Amino acid sequence: MLVLLVGFVGIQFFPTSRNQSETLPKIDFMVVNNVPKQVEITITTSCYDCHSNNTEYPWYNKVQPVAWFLEDHVKQGKEELNFNEWADYSSRRKNSKLKSIISQIEDDEMPLFSYTIVHGDAKLSEGQKKEIISYMTQLKKDL
Amino acid sequence: MKRTKVSTGILAIALVTLTATSCKDAKKEHDNGDGHHSDMEGGEGHDEAGMDSNGMMDSGQKTSKSDMLVANYLDLKNALVADDENAAAKAGGIMVSDFNNFDTASFGSDEQQELKDIIEDAKEHAEHISESPIGHQREHFDVLSKDMIDLIAITGTEEKLYQDFCPMYNDNKGAQWLSATKEIKNPYYGAKMMSCGSVQKEIN
Numbered sequence: 001m002l003v004l005l006v007g008f009v010g011i012q013f014f015p016t017s018r019n020q021s022e023t024l025p026k027i028d029f030m031v032v033n034n035v036p037k038q039v040e041i042t043i044t045t046s047c048y049d050c051h052s053n054n055t056e057y058p059w060y061n062k063v064q065p066v067a068w069f070l071e072d073h074v075k076q077g078k079e080e081l082n083f084n085e086w087a088d089y090s091s092r093r094k095n096s097k098l099k100s101i102i103s104q105i106e107d108d109e110m111p112l113f114s115y116t117i118v119h120g121d122a123k124l125s126e127g128q129k130k131e132i133i134s135y136m137t138q139l140k141k142d143l
Numbered sequence: 144m145k146r147t148k149v150s151t152g153i154l155a156i157a158l159v160t161l162t163a164t165s166c167k168d169a170k171k172e173h174d175n176g177d178g179h180h181s182d183m184e185g186g187e188g189h190d191e192a193g194m195d196s197n198g199m200m201d202s203g204q205k206t207s208k209s210d211m212l213v214a215n216y217l218d219l220k221n222a223l224v225a226d227d228e229n230a231a232a233k234a235g236g237i238m239v240s241d242f243n244n245f246d247t248a249s250f251g252s253d254e255q256q257e258l259k260d261i262i263e264d265a266k267e268h269a270e271h272i273s274e275s276p277i278g279h280q281r282e283h284f285d286v287l288s289k290d291m292i293d294l295i296a297i298t299g300t301e302e303k304l305y306q307d308f309c310p311m312y313n314d315n316k317g318a319q320w321l322s323a324t325k326e327i328k329n330p331y332y333g334a335k336m337m338s339c340g341s342v343q344k345e346i347n
Contacts, residue, residue: 090260090263090264091260092260092261092263092264092290093260093263093264093267095286096264096267096268096286099282099286103282
């Protein structure tokens with residue numbers, strides 16, 4: 001018990017890198033596409049924490065090992081898809097990403113359950129899902 | 144969600160084991176091994192003498208680069224035909240390293256750019272295939288097949304290939320794949336609809 005406690009206190013001193021950035025880059029998805037306001041708000045709220053260079057951290061990110069867990073998620077999320085780098089993707093890659101976005105949202109695989117359980121506002125309603133999917137489908141057609 | 148996919152995957156594998164269907168095609172031309180790998184990394188482009196049975200000087204050099212990829216793609220395709228998630232994952236992993244090692248130096252600059260885009264995209268699909276349940280593997284295989292078709296259009300290939308099309312997959316939007324045999328064996332549905340599809344085009 002004591003060992004656990006000491007360990008828990010000990011890991012609080014390990015730093016993690018924070019994923020934060022003040023400005024929206026010129027190549028961001030929202031900047032280069034003409035995204036309807038409602039869709040923009042939904043995507044920013046539900047996706048940008050892990051799929052952009054700016055995470056709105058919750059208070060408990062100050063506690064280890066939560067911070068490590070989140071850091072890892074954000075890193076993986078950005079590798080997979082970073083909305084901030086959208087215009088830098090080739091059309092081929094955009095096409096693949098749009099296909100995956102649509103299929104992941106259709107199948108309720110994104111946003112992750114472990115994320116929406118603590119971020120109630122990120123959970124997508126059926127209406128929001130439809131809006132995003134129809135917008136992304138159109139974008140894919142126009143590539 | 145995931146659990147249902149996994150269990151359908153297991154079911155499918157069990158079914159295949161029972162019926163013991165196996166795909167014989169494409170096995171014969173698989174003479175690729177790790178030897179080829181190191182060949183490529185070692186700058187094969189400068190070593191004419193290192194060329195193997197392909198013979199054909201310049202074009203032979205280019206196509207030999209894609210031939211290993213094609214062989215491993217066919218392995219992946221056959222695994223999906225056989226509803227074998229594990230074998231597909233393994234073949235996907237091998238393709239990831241093929242793409243990593245793919246040397247575009249002998250191509251013109253426009254072709255290089257196009258190849259770079261294709262490889263970057265295809266590699267991600269191969270990565271996903273290496274770590275996903277079979278339903279997802281097939282979704283990624285759809286786009287990976289498109290990438291392979293475009294890649295071969297640039298690199299050429301020594302293999303005789305058939306470009307097949309299944310009109311039902313993808314909510315009836317259809318999906319393509321490449322095969323080394325004329326007979327249709329559907330990688331998108333496996334045993335469920337083995338002969339669904341038709342030959343769109345013959346390559347070579």
